Amino acid sequence: MTQDLPLPGAVKAYPEPDAADVRELLLDWCGAEADDADDAVKALGALDPAARETADRLYQSIAADMGGRKWLGWPKPPEEHPLLGLYPLLAAVPDMLAFHRGRGIDEDLSRKVLADIGEKLRFNRRIHGRAGLDVANWFTGHLRGALHQLGRLQFCVEGPDPKPFVGMHIRGEGGPLTLDAVRDSVEWALEFFPTVFPERYDGPEDLVFMCESWLLDPQLRDWLPEHSNIPGFGALFDLQGPGDPAGNRSDLWRFVFGRPEDTPVEELPQDNTLQRSVMAGLKADVPWRNRFGRLNLSRLGL
Structure with a gap:
C-alpha cells in the first residue's frame, strides 16, 4: 500500500x-x-x-x-x-x-x-x-x-460522481440518537451539501443518504428494549442486501464493547443495556451483521 x-x-x-x-x-x-x-x-x-x-x-x-x-x-x-x-x-x-x-x-x-x-x-x-x-x-x-459534522450525525461525500451519495456516520460521543436529533441533522445536510458542493448537487432533491452500520441490523429490535433509540434509527432505512452471513465481530467488539477483536466473549464487559443485549444475542448464536441501507426521508417527515 x-x-x-x-x-x-x-x-x-x-x-x-x-x-x-x-x-x-x-x-x-x-x-x-x-x-x-x-x-x-x-x-x-x-x-x-x-x-x-x-x-x-x-x-x-x-x-x-x-x-x-x-x-x-x-x-x-x-x-x-x-x-x-x-x-x-x-x-x-x-x-x-x-x-x-x-x-x-x-x-x-x-x-x-x-x-x-x-x-x-x-x-x-x-x-x-x-x-x-x-x-x-x-x-x-x-x-x-468530504466529511462534515452537522448536529448529531456526520455526513460524507462518498458515492461515484457526478452526484455522489452522502454517507451517514454516527460518532460515539455525539449524544443520544433520537429521531428529533436525526431529523435536525438530515434537514441541515439537505441545505448544506447543495450549498457547499453546488458542482455536485443542484438541490436537496439530488441527495441520497446511505448508511452501513451494525446499528441497522433489524435483529437488534428483538433484543433491545422498546424505548431504545437504536431500532428506531435502523427503521428509517430501506435495507439493501442481506449483509455478511458470517456476521460482524470486529465492529461489535470495537463499538459496543470497546475491546480488541481477539478478546474472548467471556471477557467482554456487560456494563450497560446495549452490551447486555448484544451479549445475550451472542450467547444465542445470533449472527449480528452490518447492514447497508438508504435513508427513507418520508419516515422522518421530510
Whole structure:
C-alpha cells in the first residue's frame, strides 16, 4: 500500500508539525486529552527517518486530493509508531481550513469535525491501553473536506460522481440518537451539501443518504428494549442486501464493547443495556451483521 502513495514532496512541501504545533492542534482544535497530547509529542520525537518519509507521503496523498470523495486507503501504522498517521493529518489542518473558508464553512464546523480526532484518540486508549490512532485513514475524509459534522450525525461525500451519495456516520460521543436529533441533522445536510458542493448537487432533491452500520441490523429490535433509540434509527432505512452471513465481530467488539477483536466473549464487559443485549444475542448464536441501507426521508417527515 505504501508504494501507492505519492513520493515525498510530490505535491507540496510537507509542513511537518513540531511539538508545539502537535500540542496546540490536539488540545485547542481536536479536543484531545492532555495524556494523548503528551504522548503524541513524545512519539513525534521518536520517529525515525523512514517513518518521517512515510508521514510526508501520507500528507502528499491528502494534498493531492483536496475536495475528493470518501477517505483514502492508507497502510496501517507500524507497531513501533502507532501514532504515525496523526502527524500528516495535523499537518493538513491548514489545508482543510483553507478549503472550508473557500466553501463558506464556518470555523465552528471545522472545529467540530476535528473533534472526532480527539474522540478516536480516547477510544484507542480505552481499547489498547496506550496512545494510538489505528484508524488514521478515516480522517482523510475530514481533512480533505468530504466529511462534515452537522448536529448529531456526520455526513460524507462518498458515492461515484457526478452526484455522489452522502454517507451517514454516527460518532460515539455525539449524544443520544433520537429521531428529533436525526431529523435536525438530515434537514441541515439537505441545505448544506447543495450549498457547499453546488458542482455536485443542484438541490436537496439530488441527495441520497446511505448508511452501513451494525446499528441497522433489524435483529437488534428483538433484543433491545422498546424505548431504545437504536431500532428506531435502523427503521428509517430501506435495507439493501442481506449483509455478511458470517456476521460482524470486529465492529461489535470495537463499538459496543470497546475491546480488541481477539478478546474472548467471556471477557467482554456487560456494563450497560446495549452490551447486555448484544451479549445475550451472542450467547444465542445470533449472527449480528452490518447492514447497508438508504435513508427513507418520508419516515422522518421530510
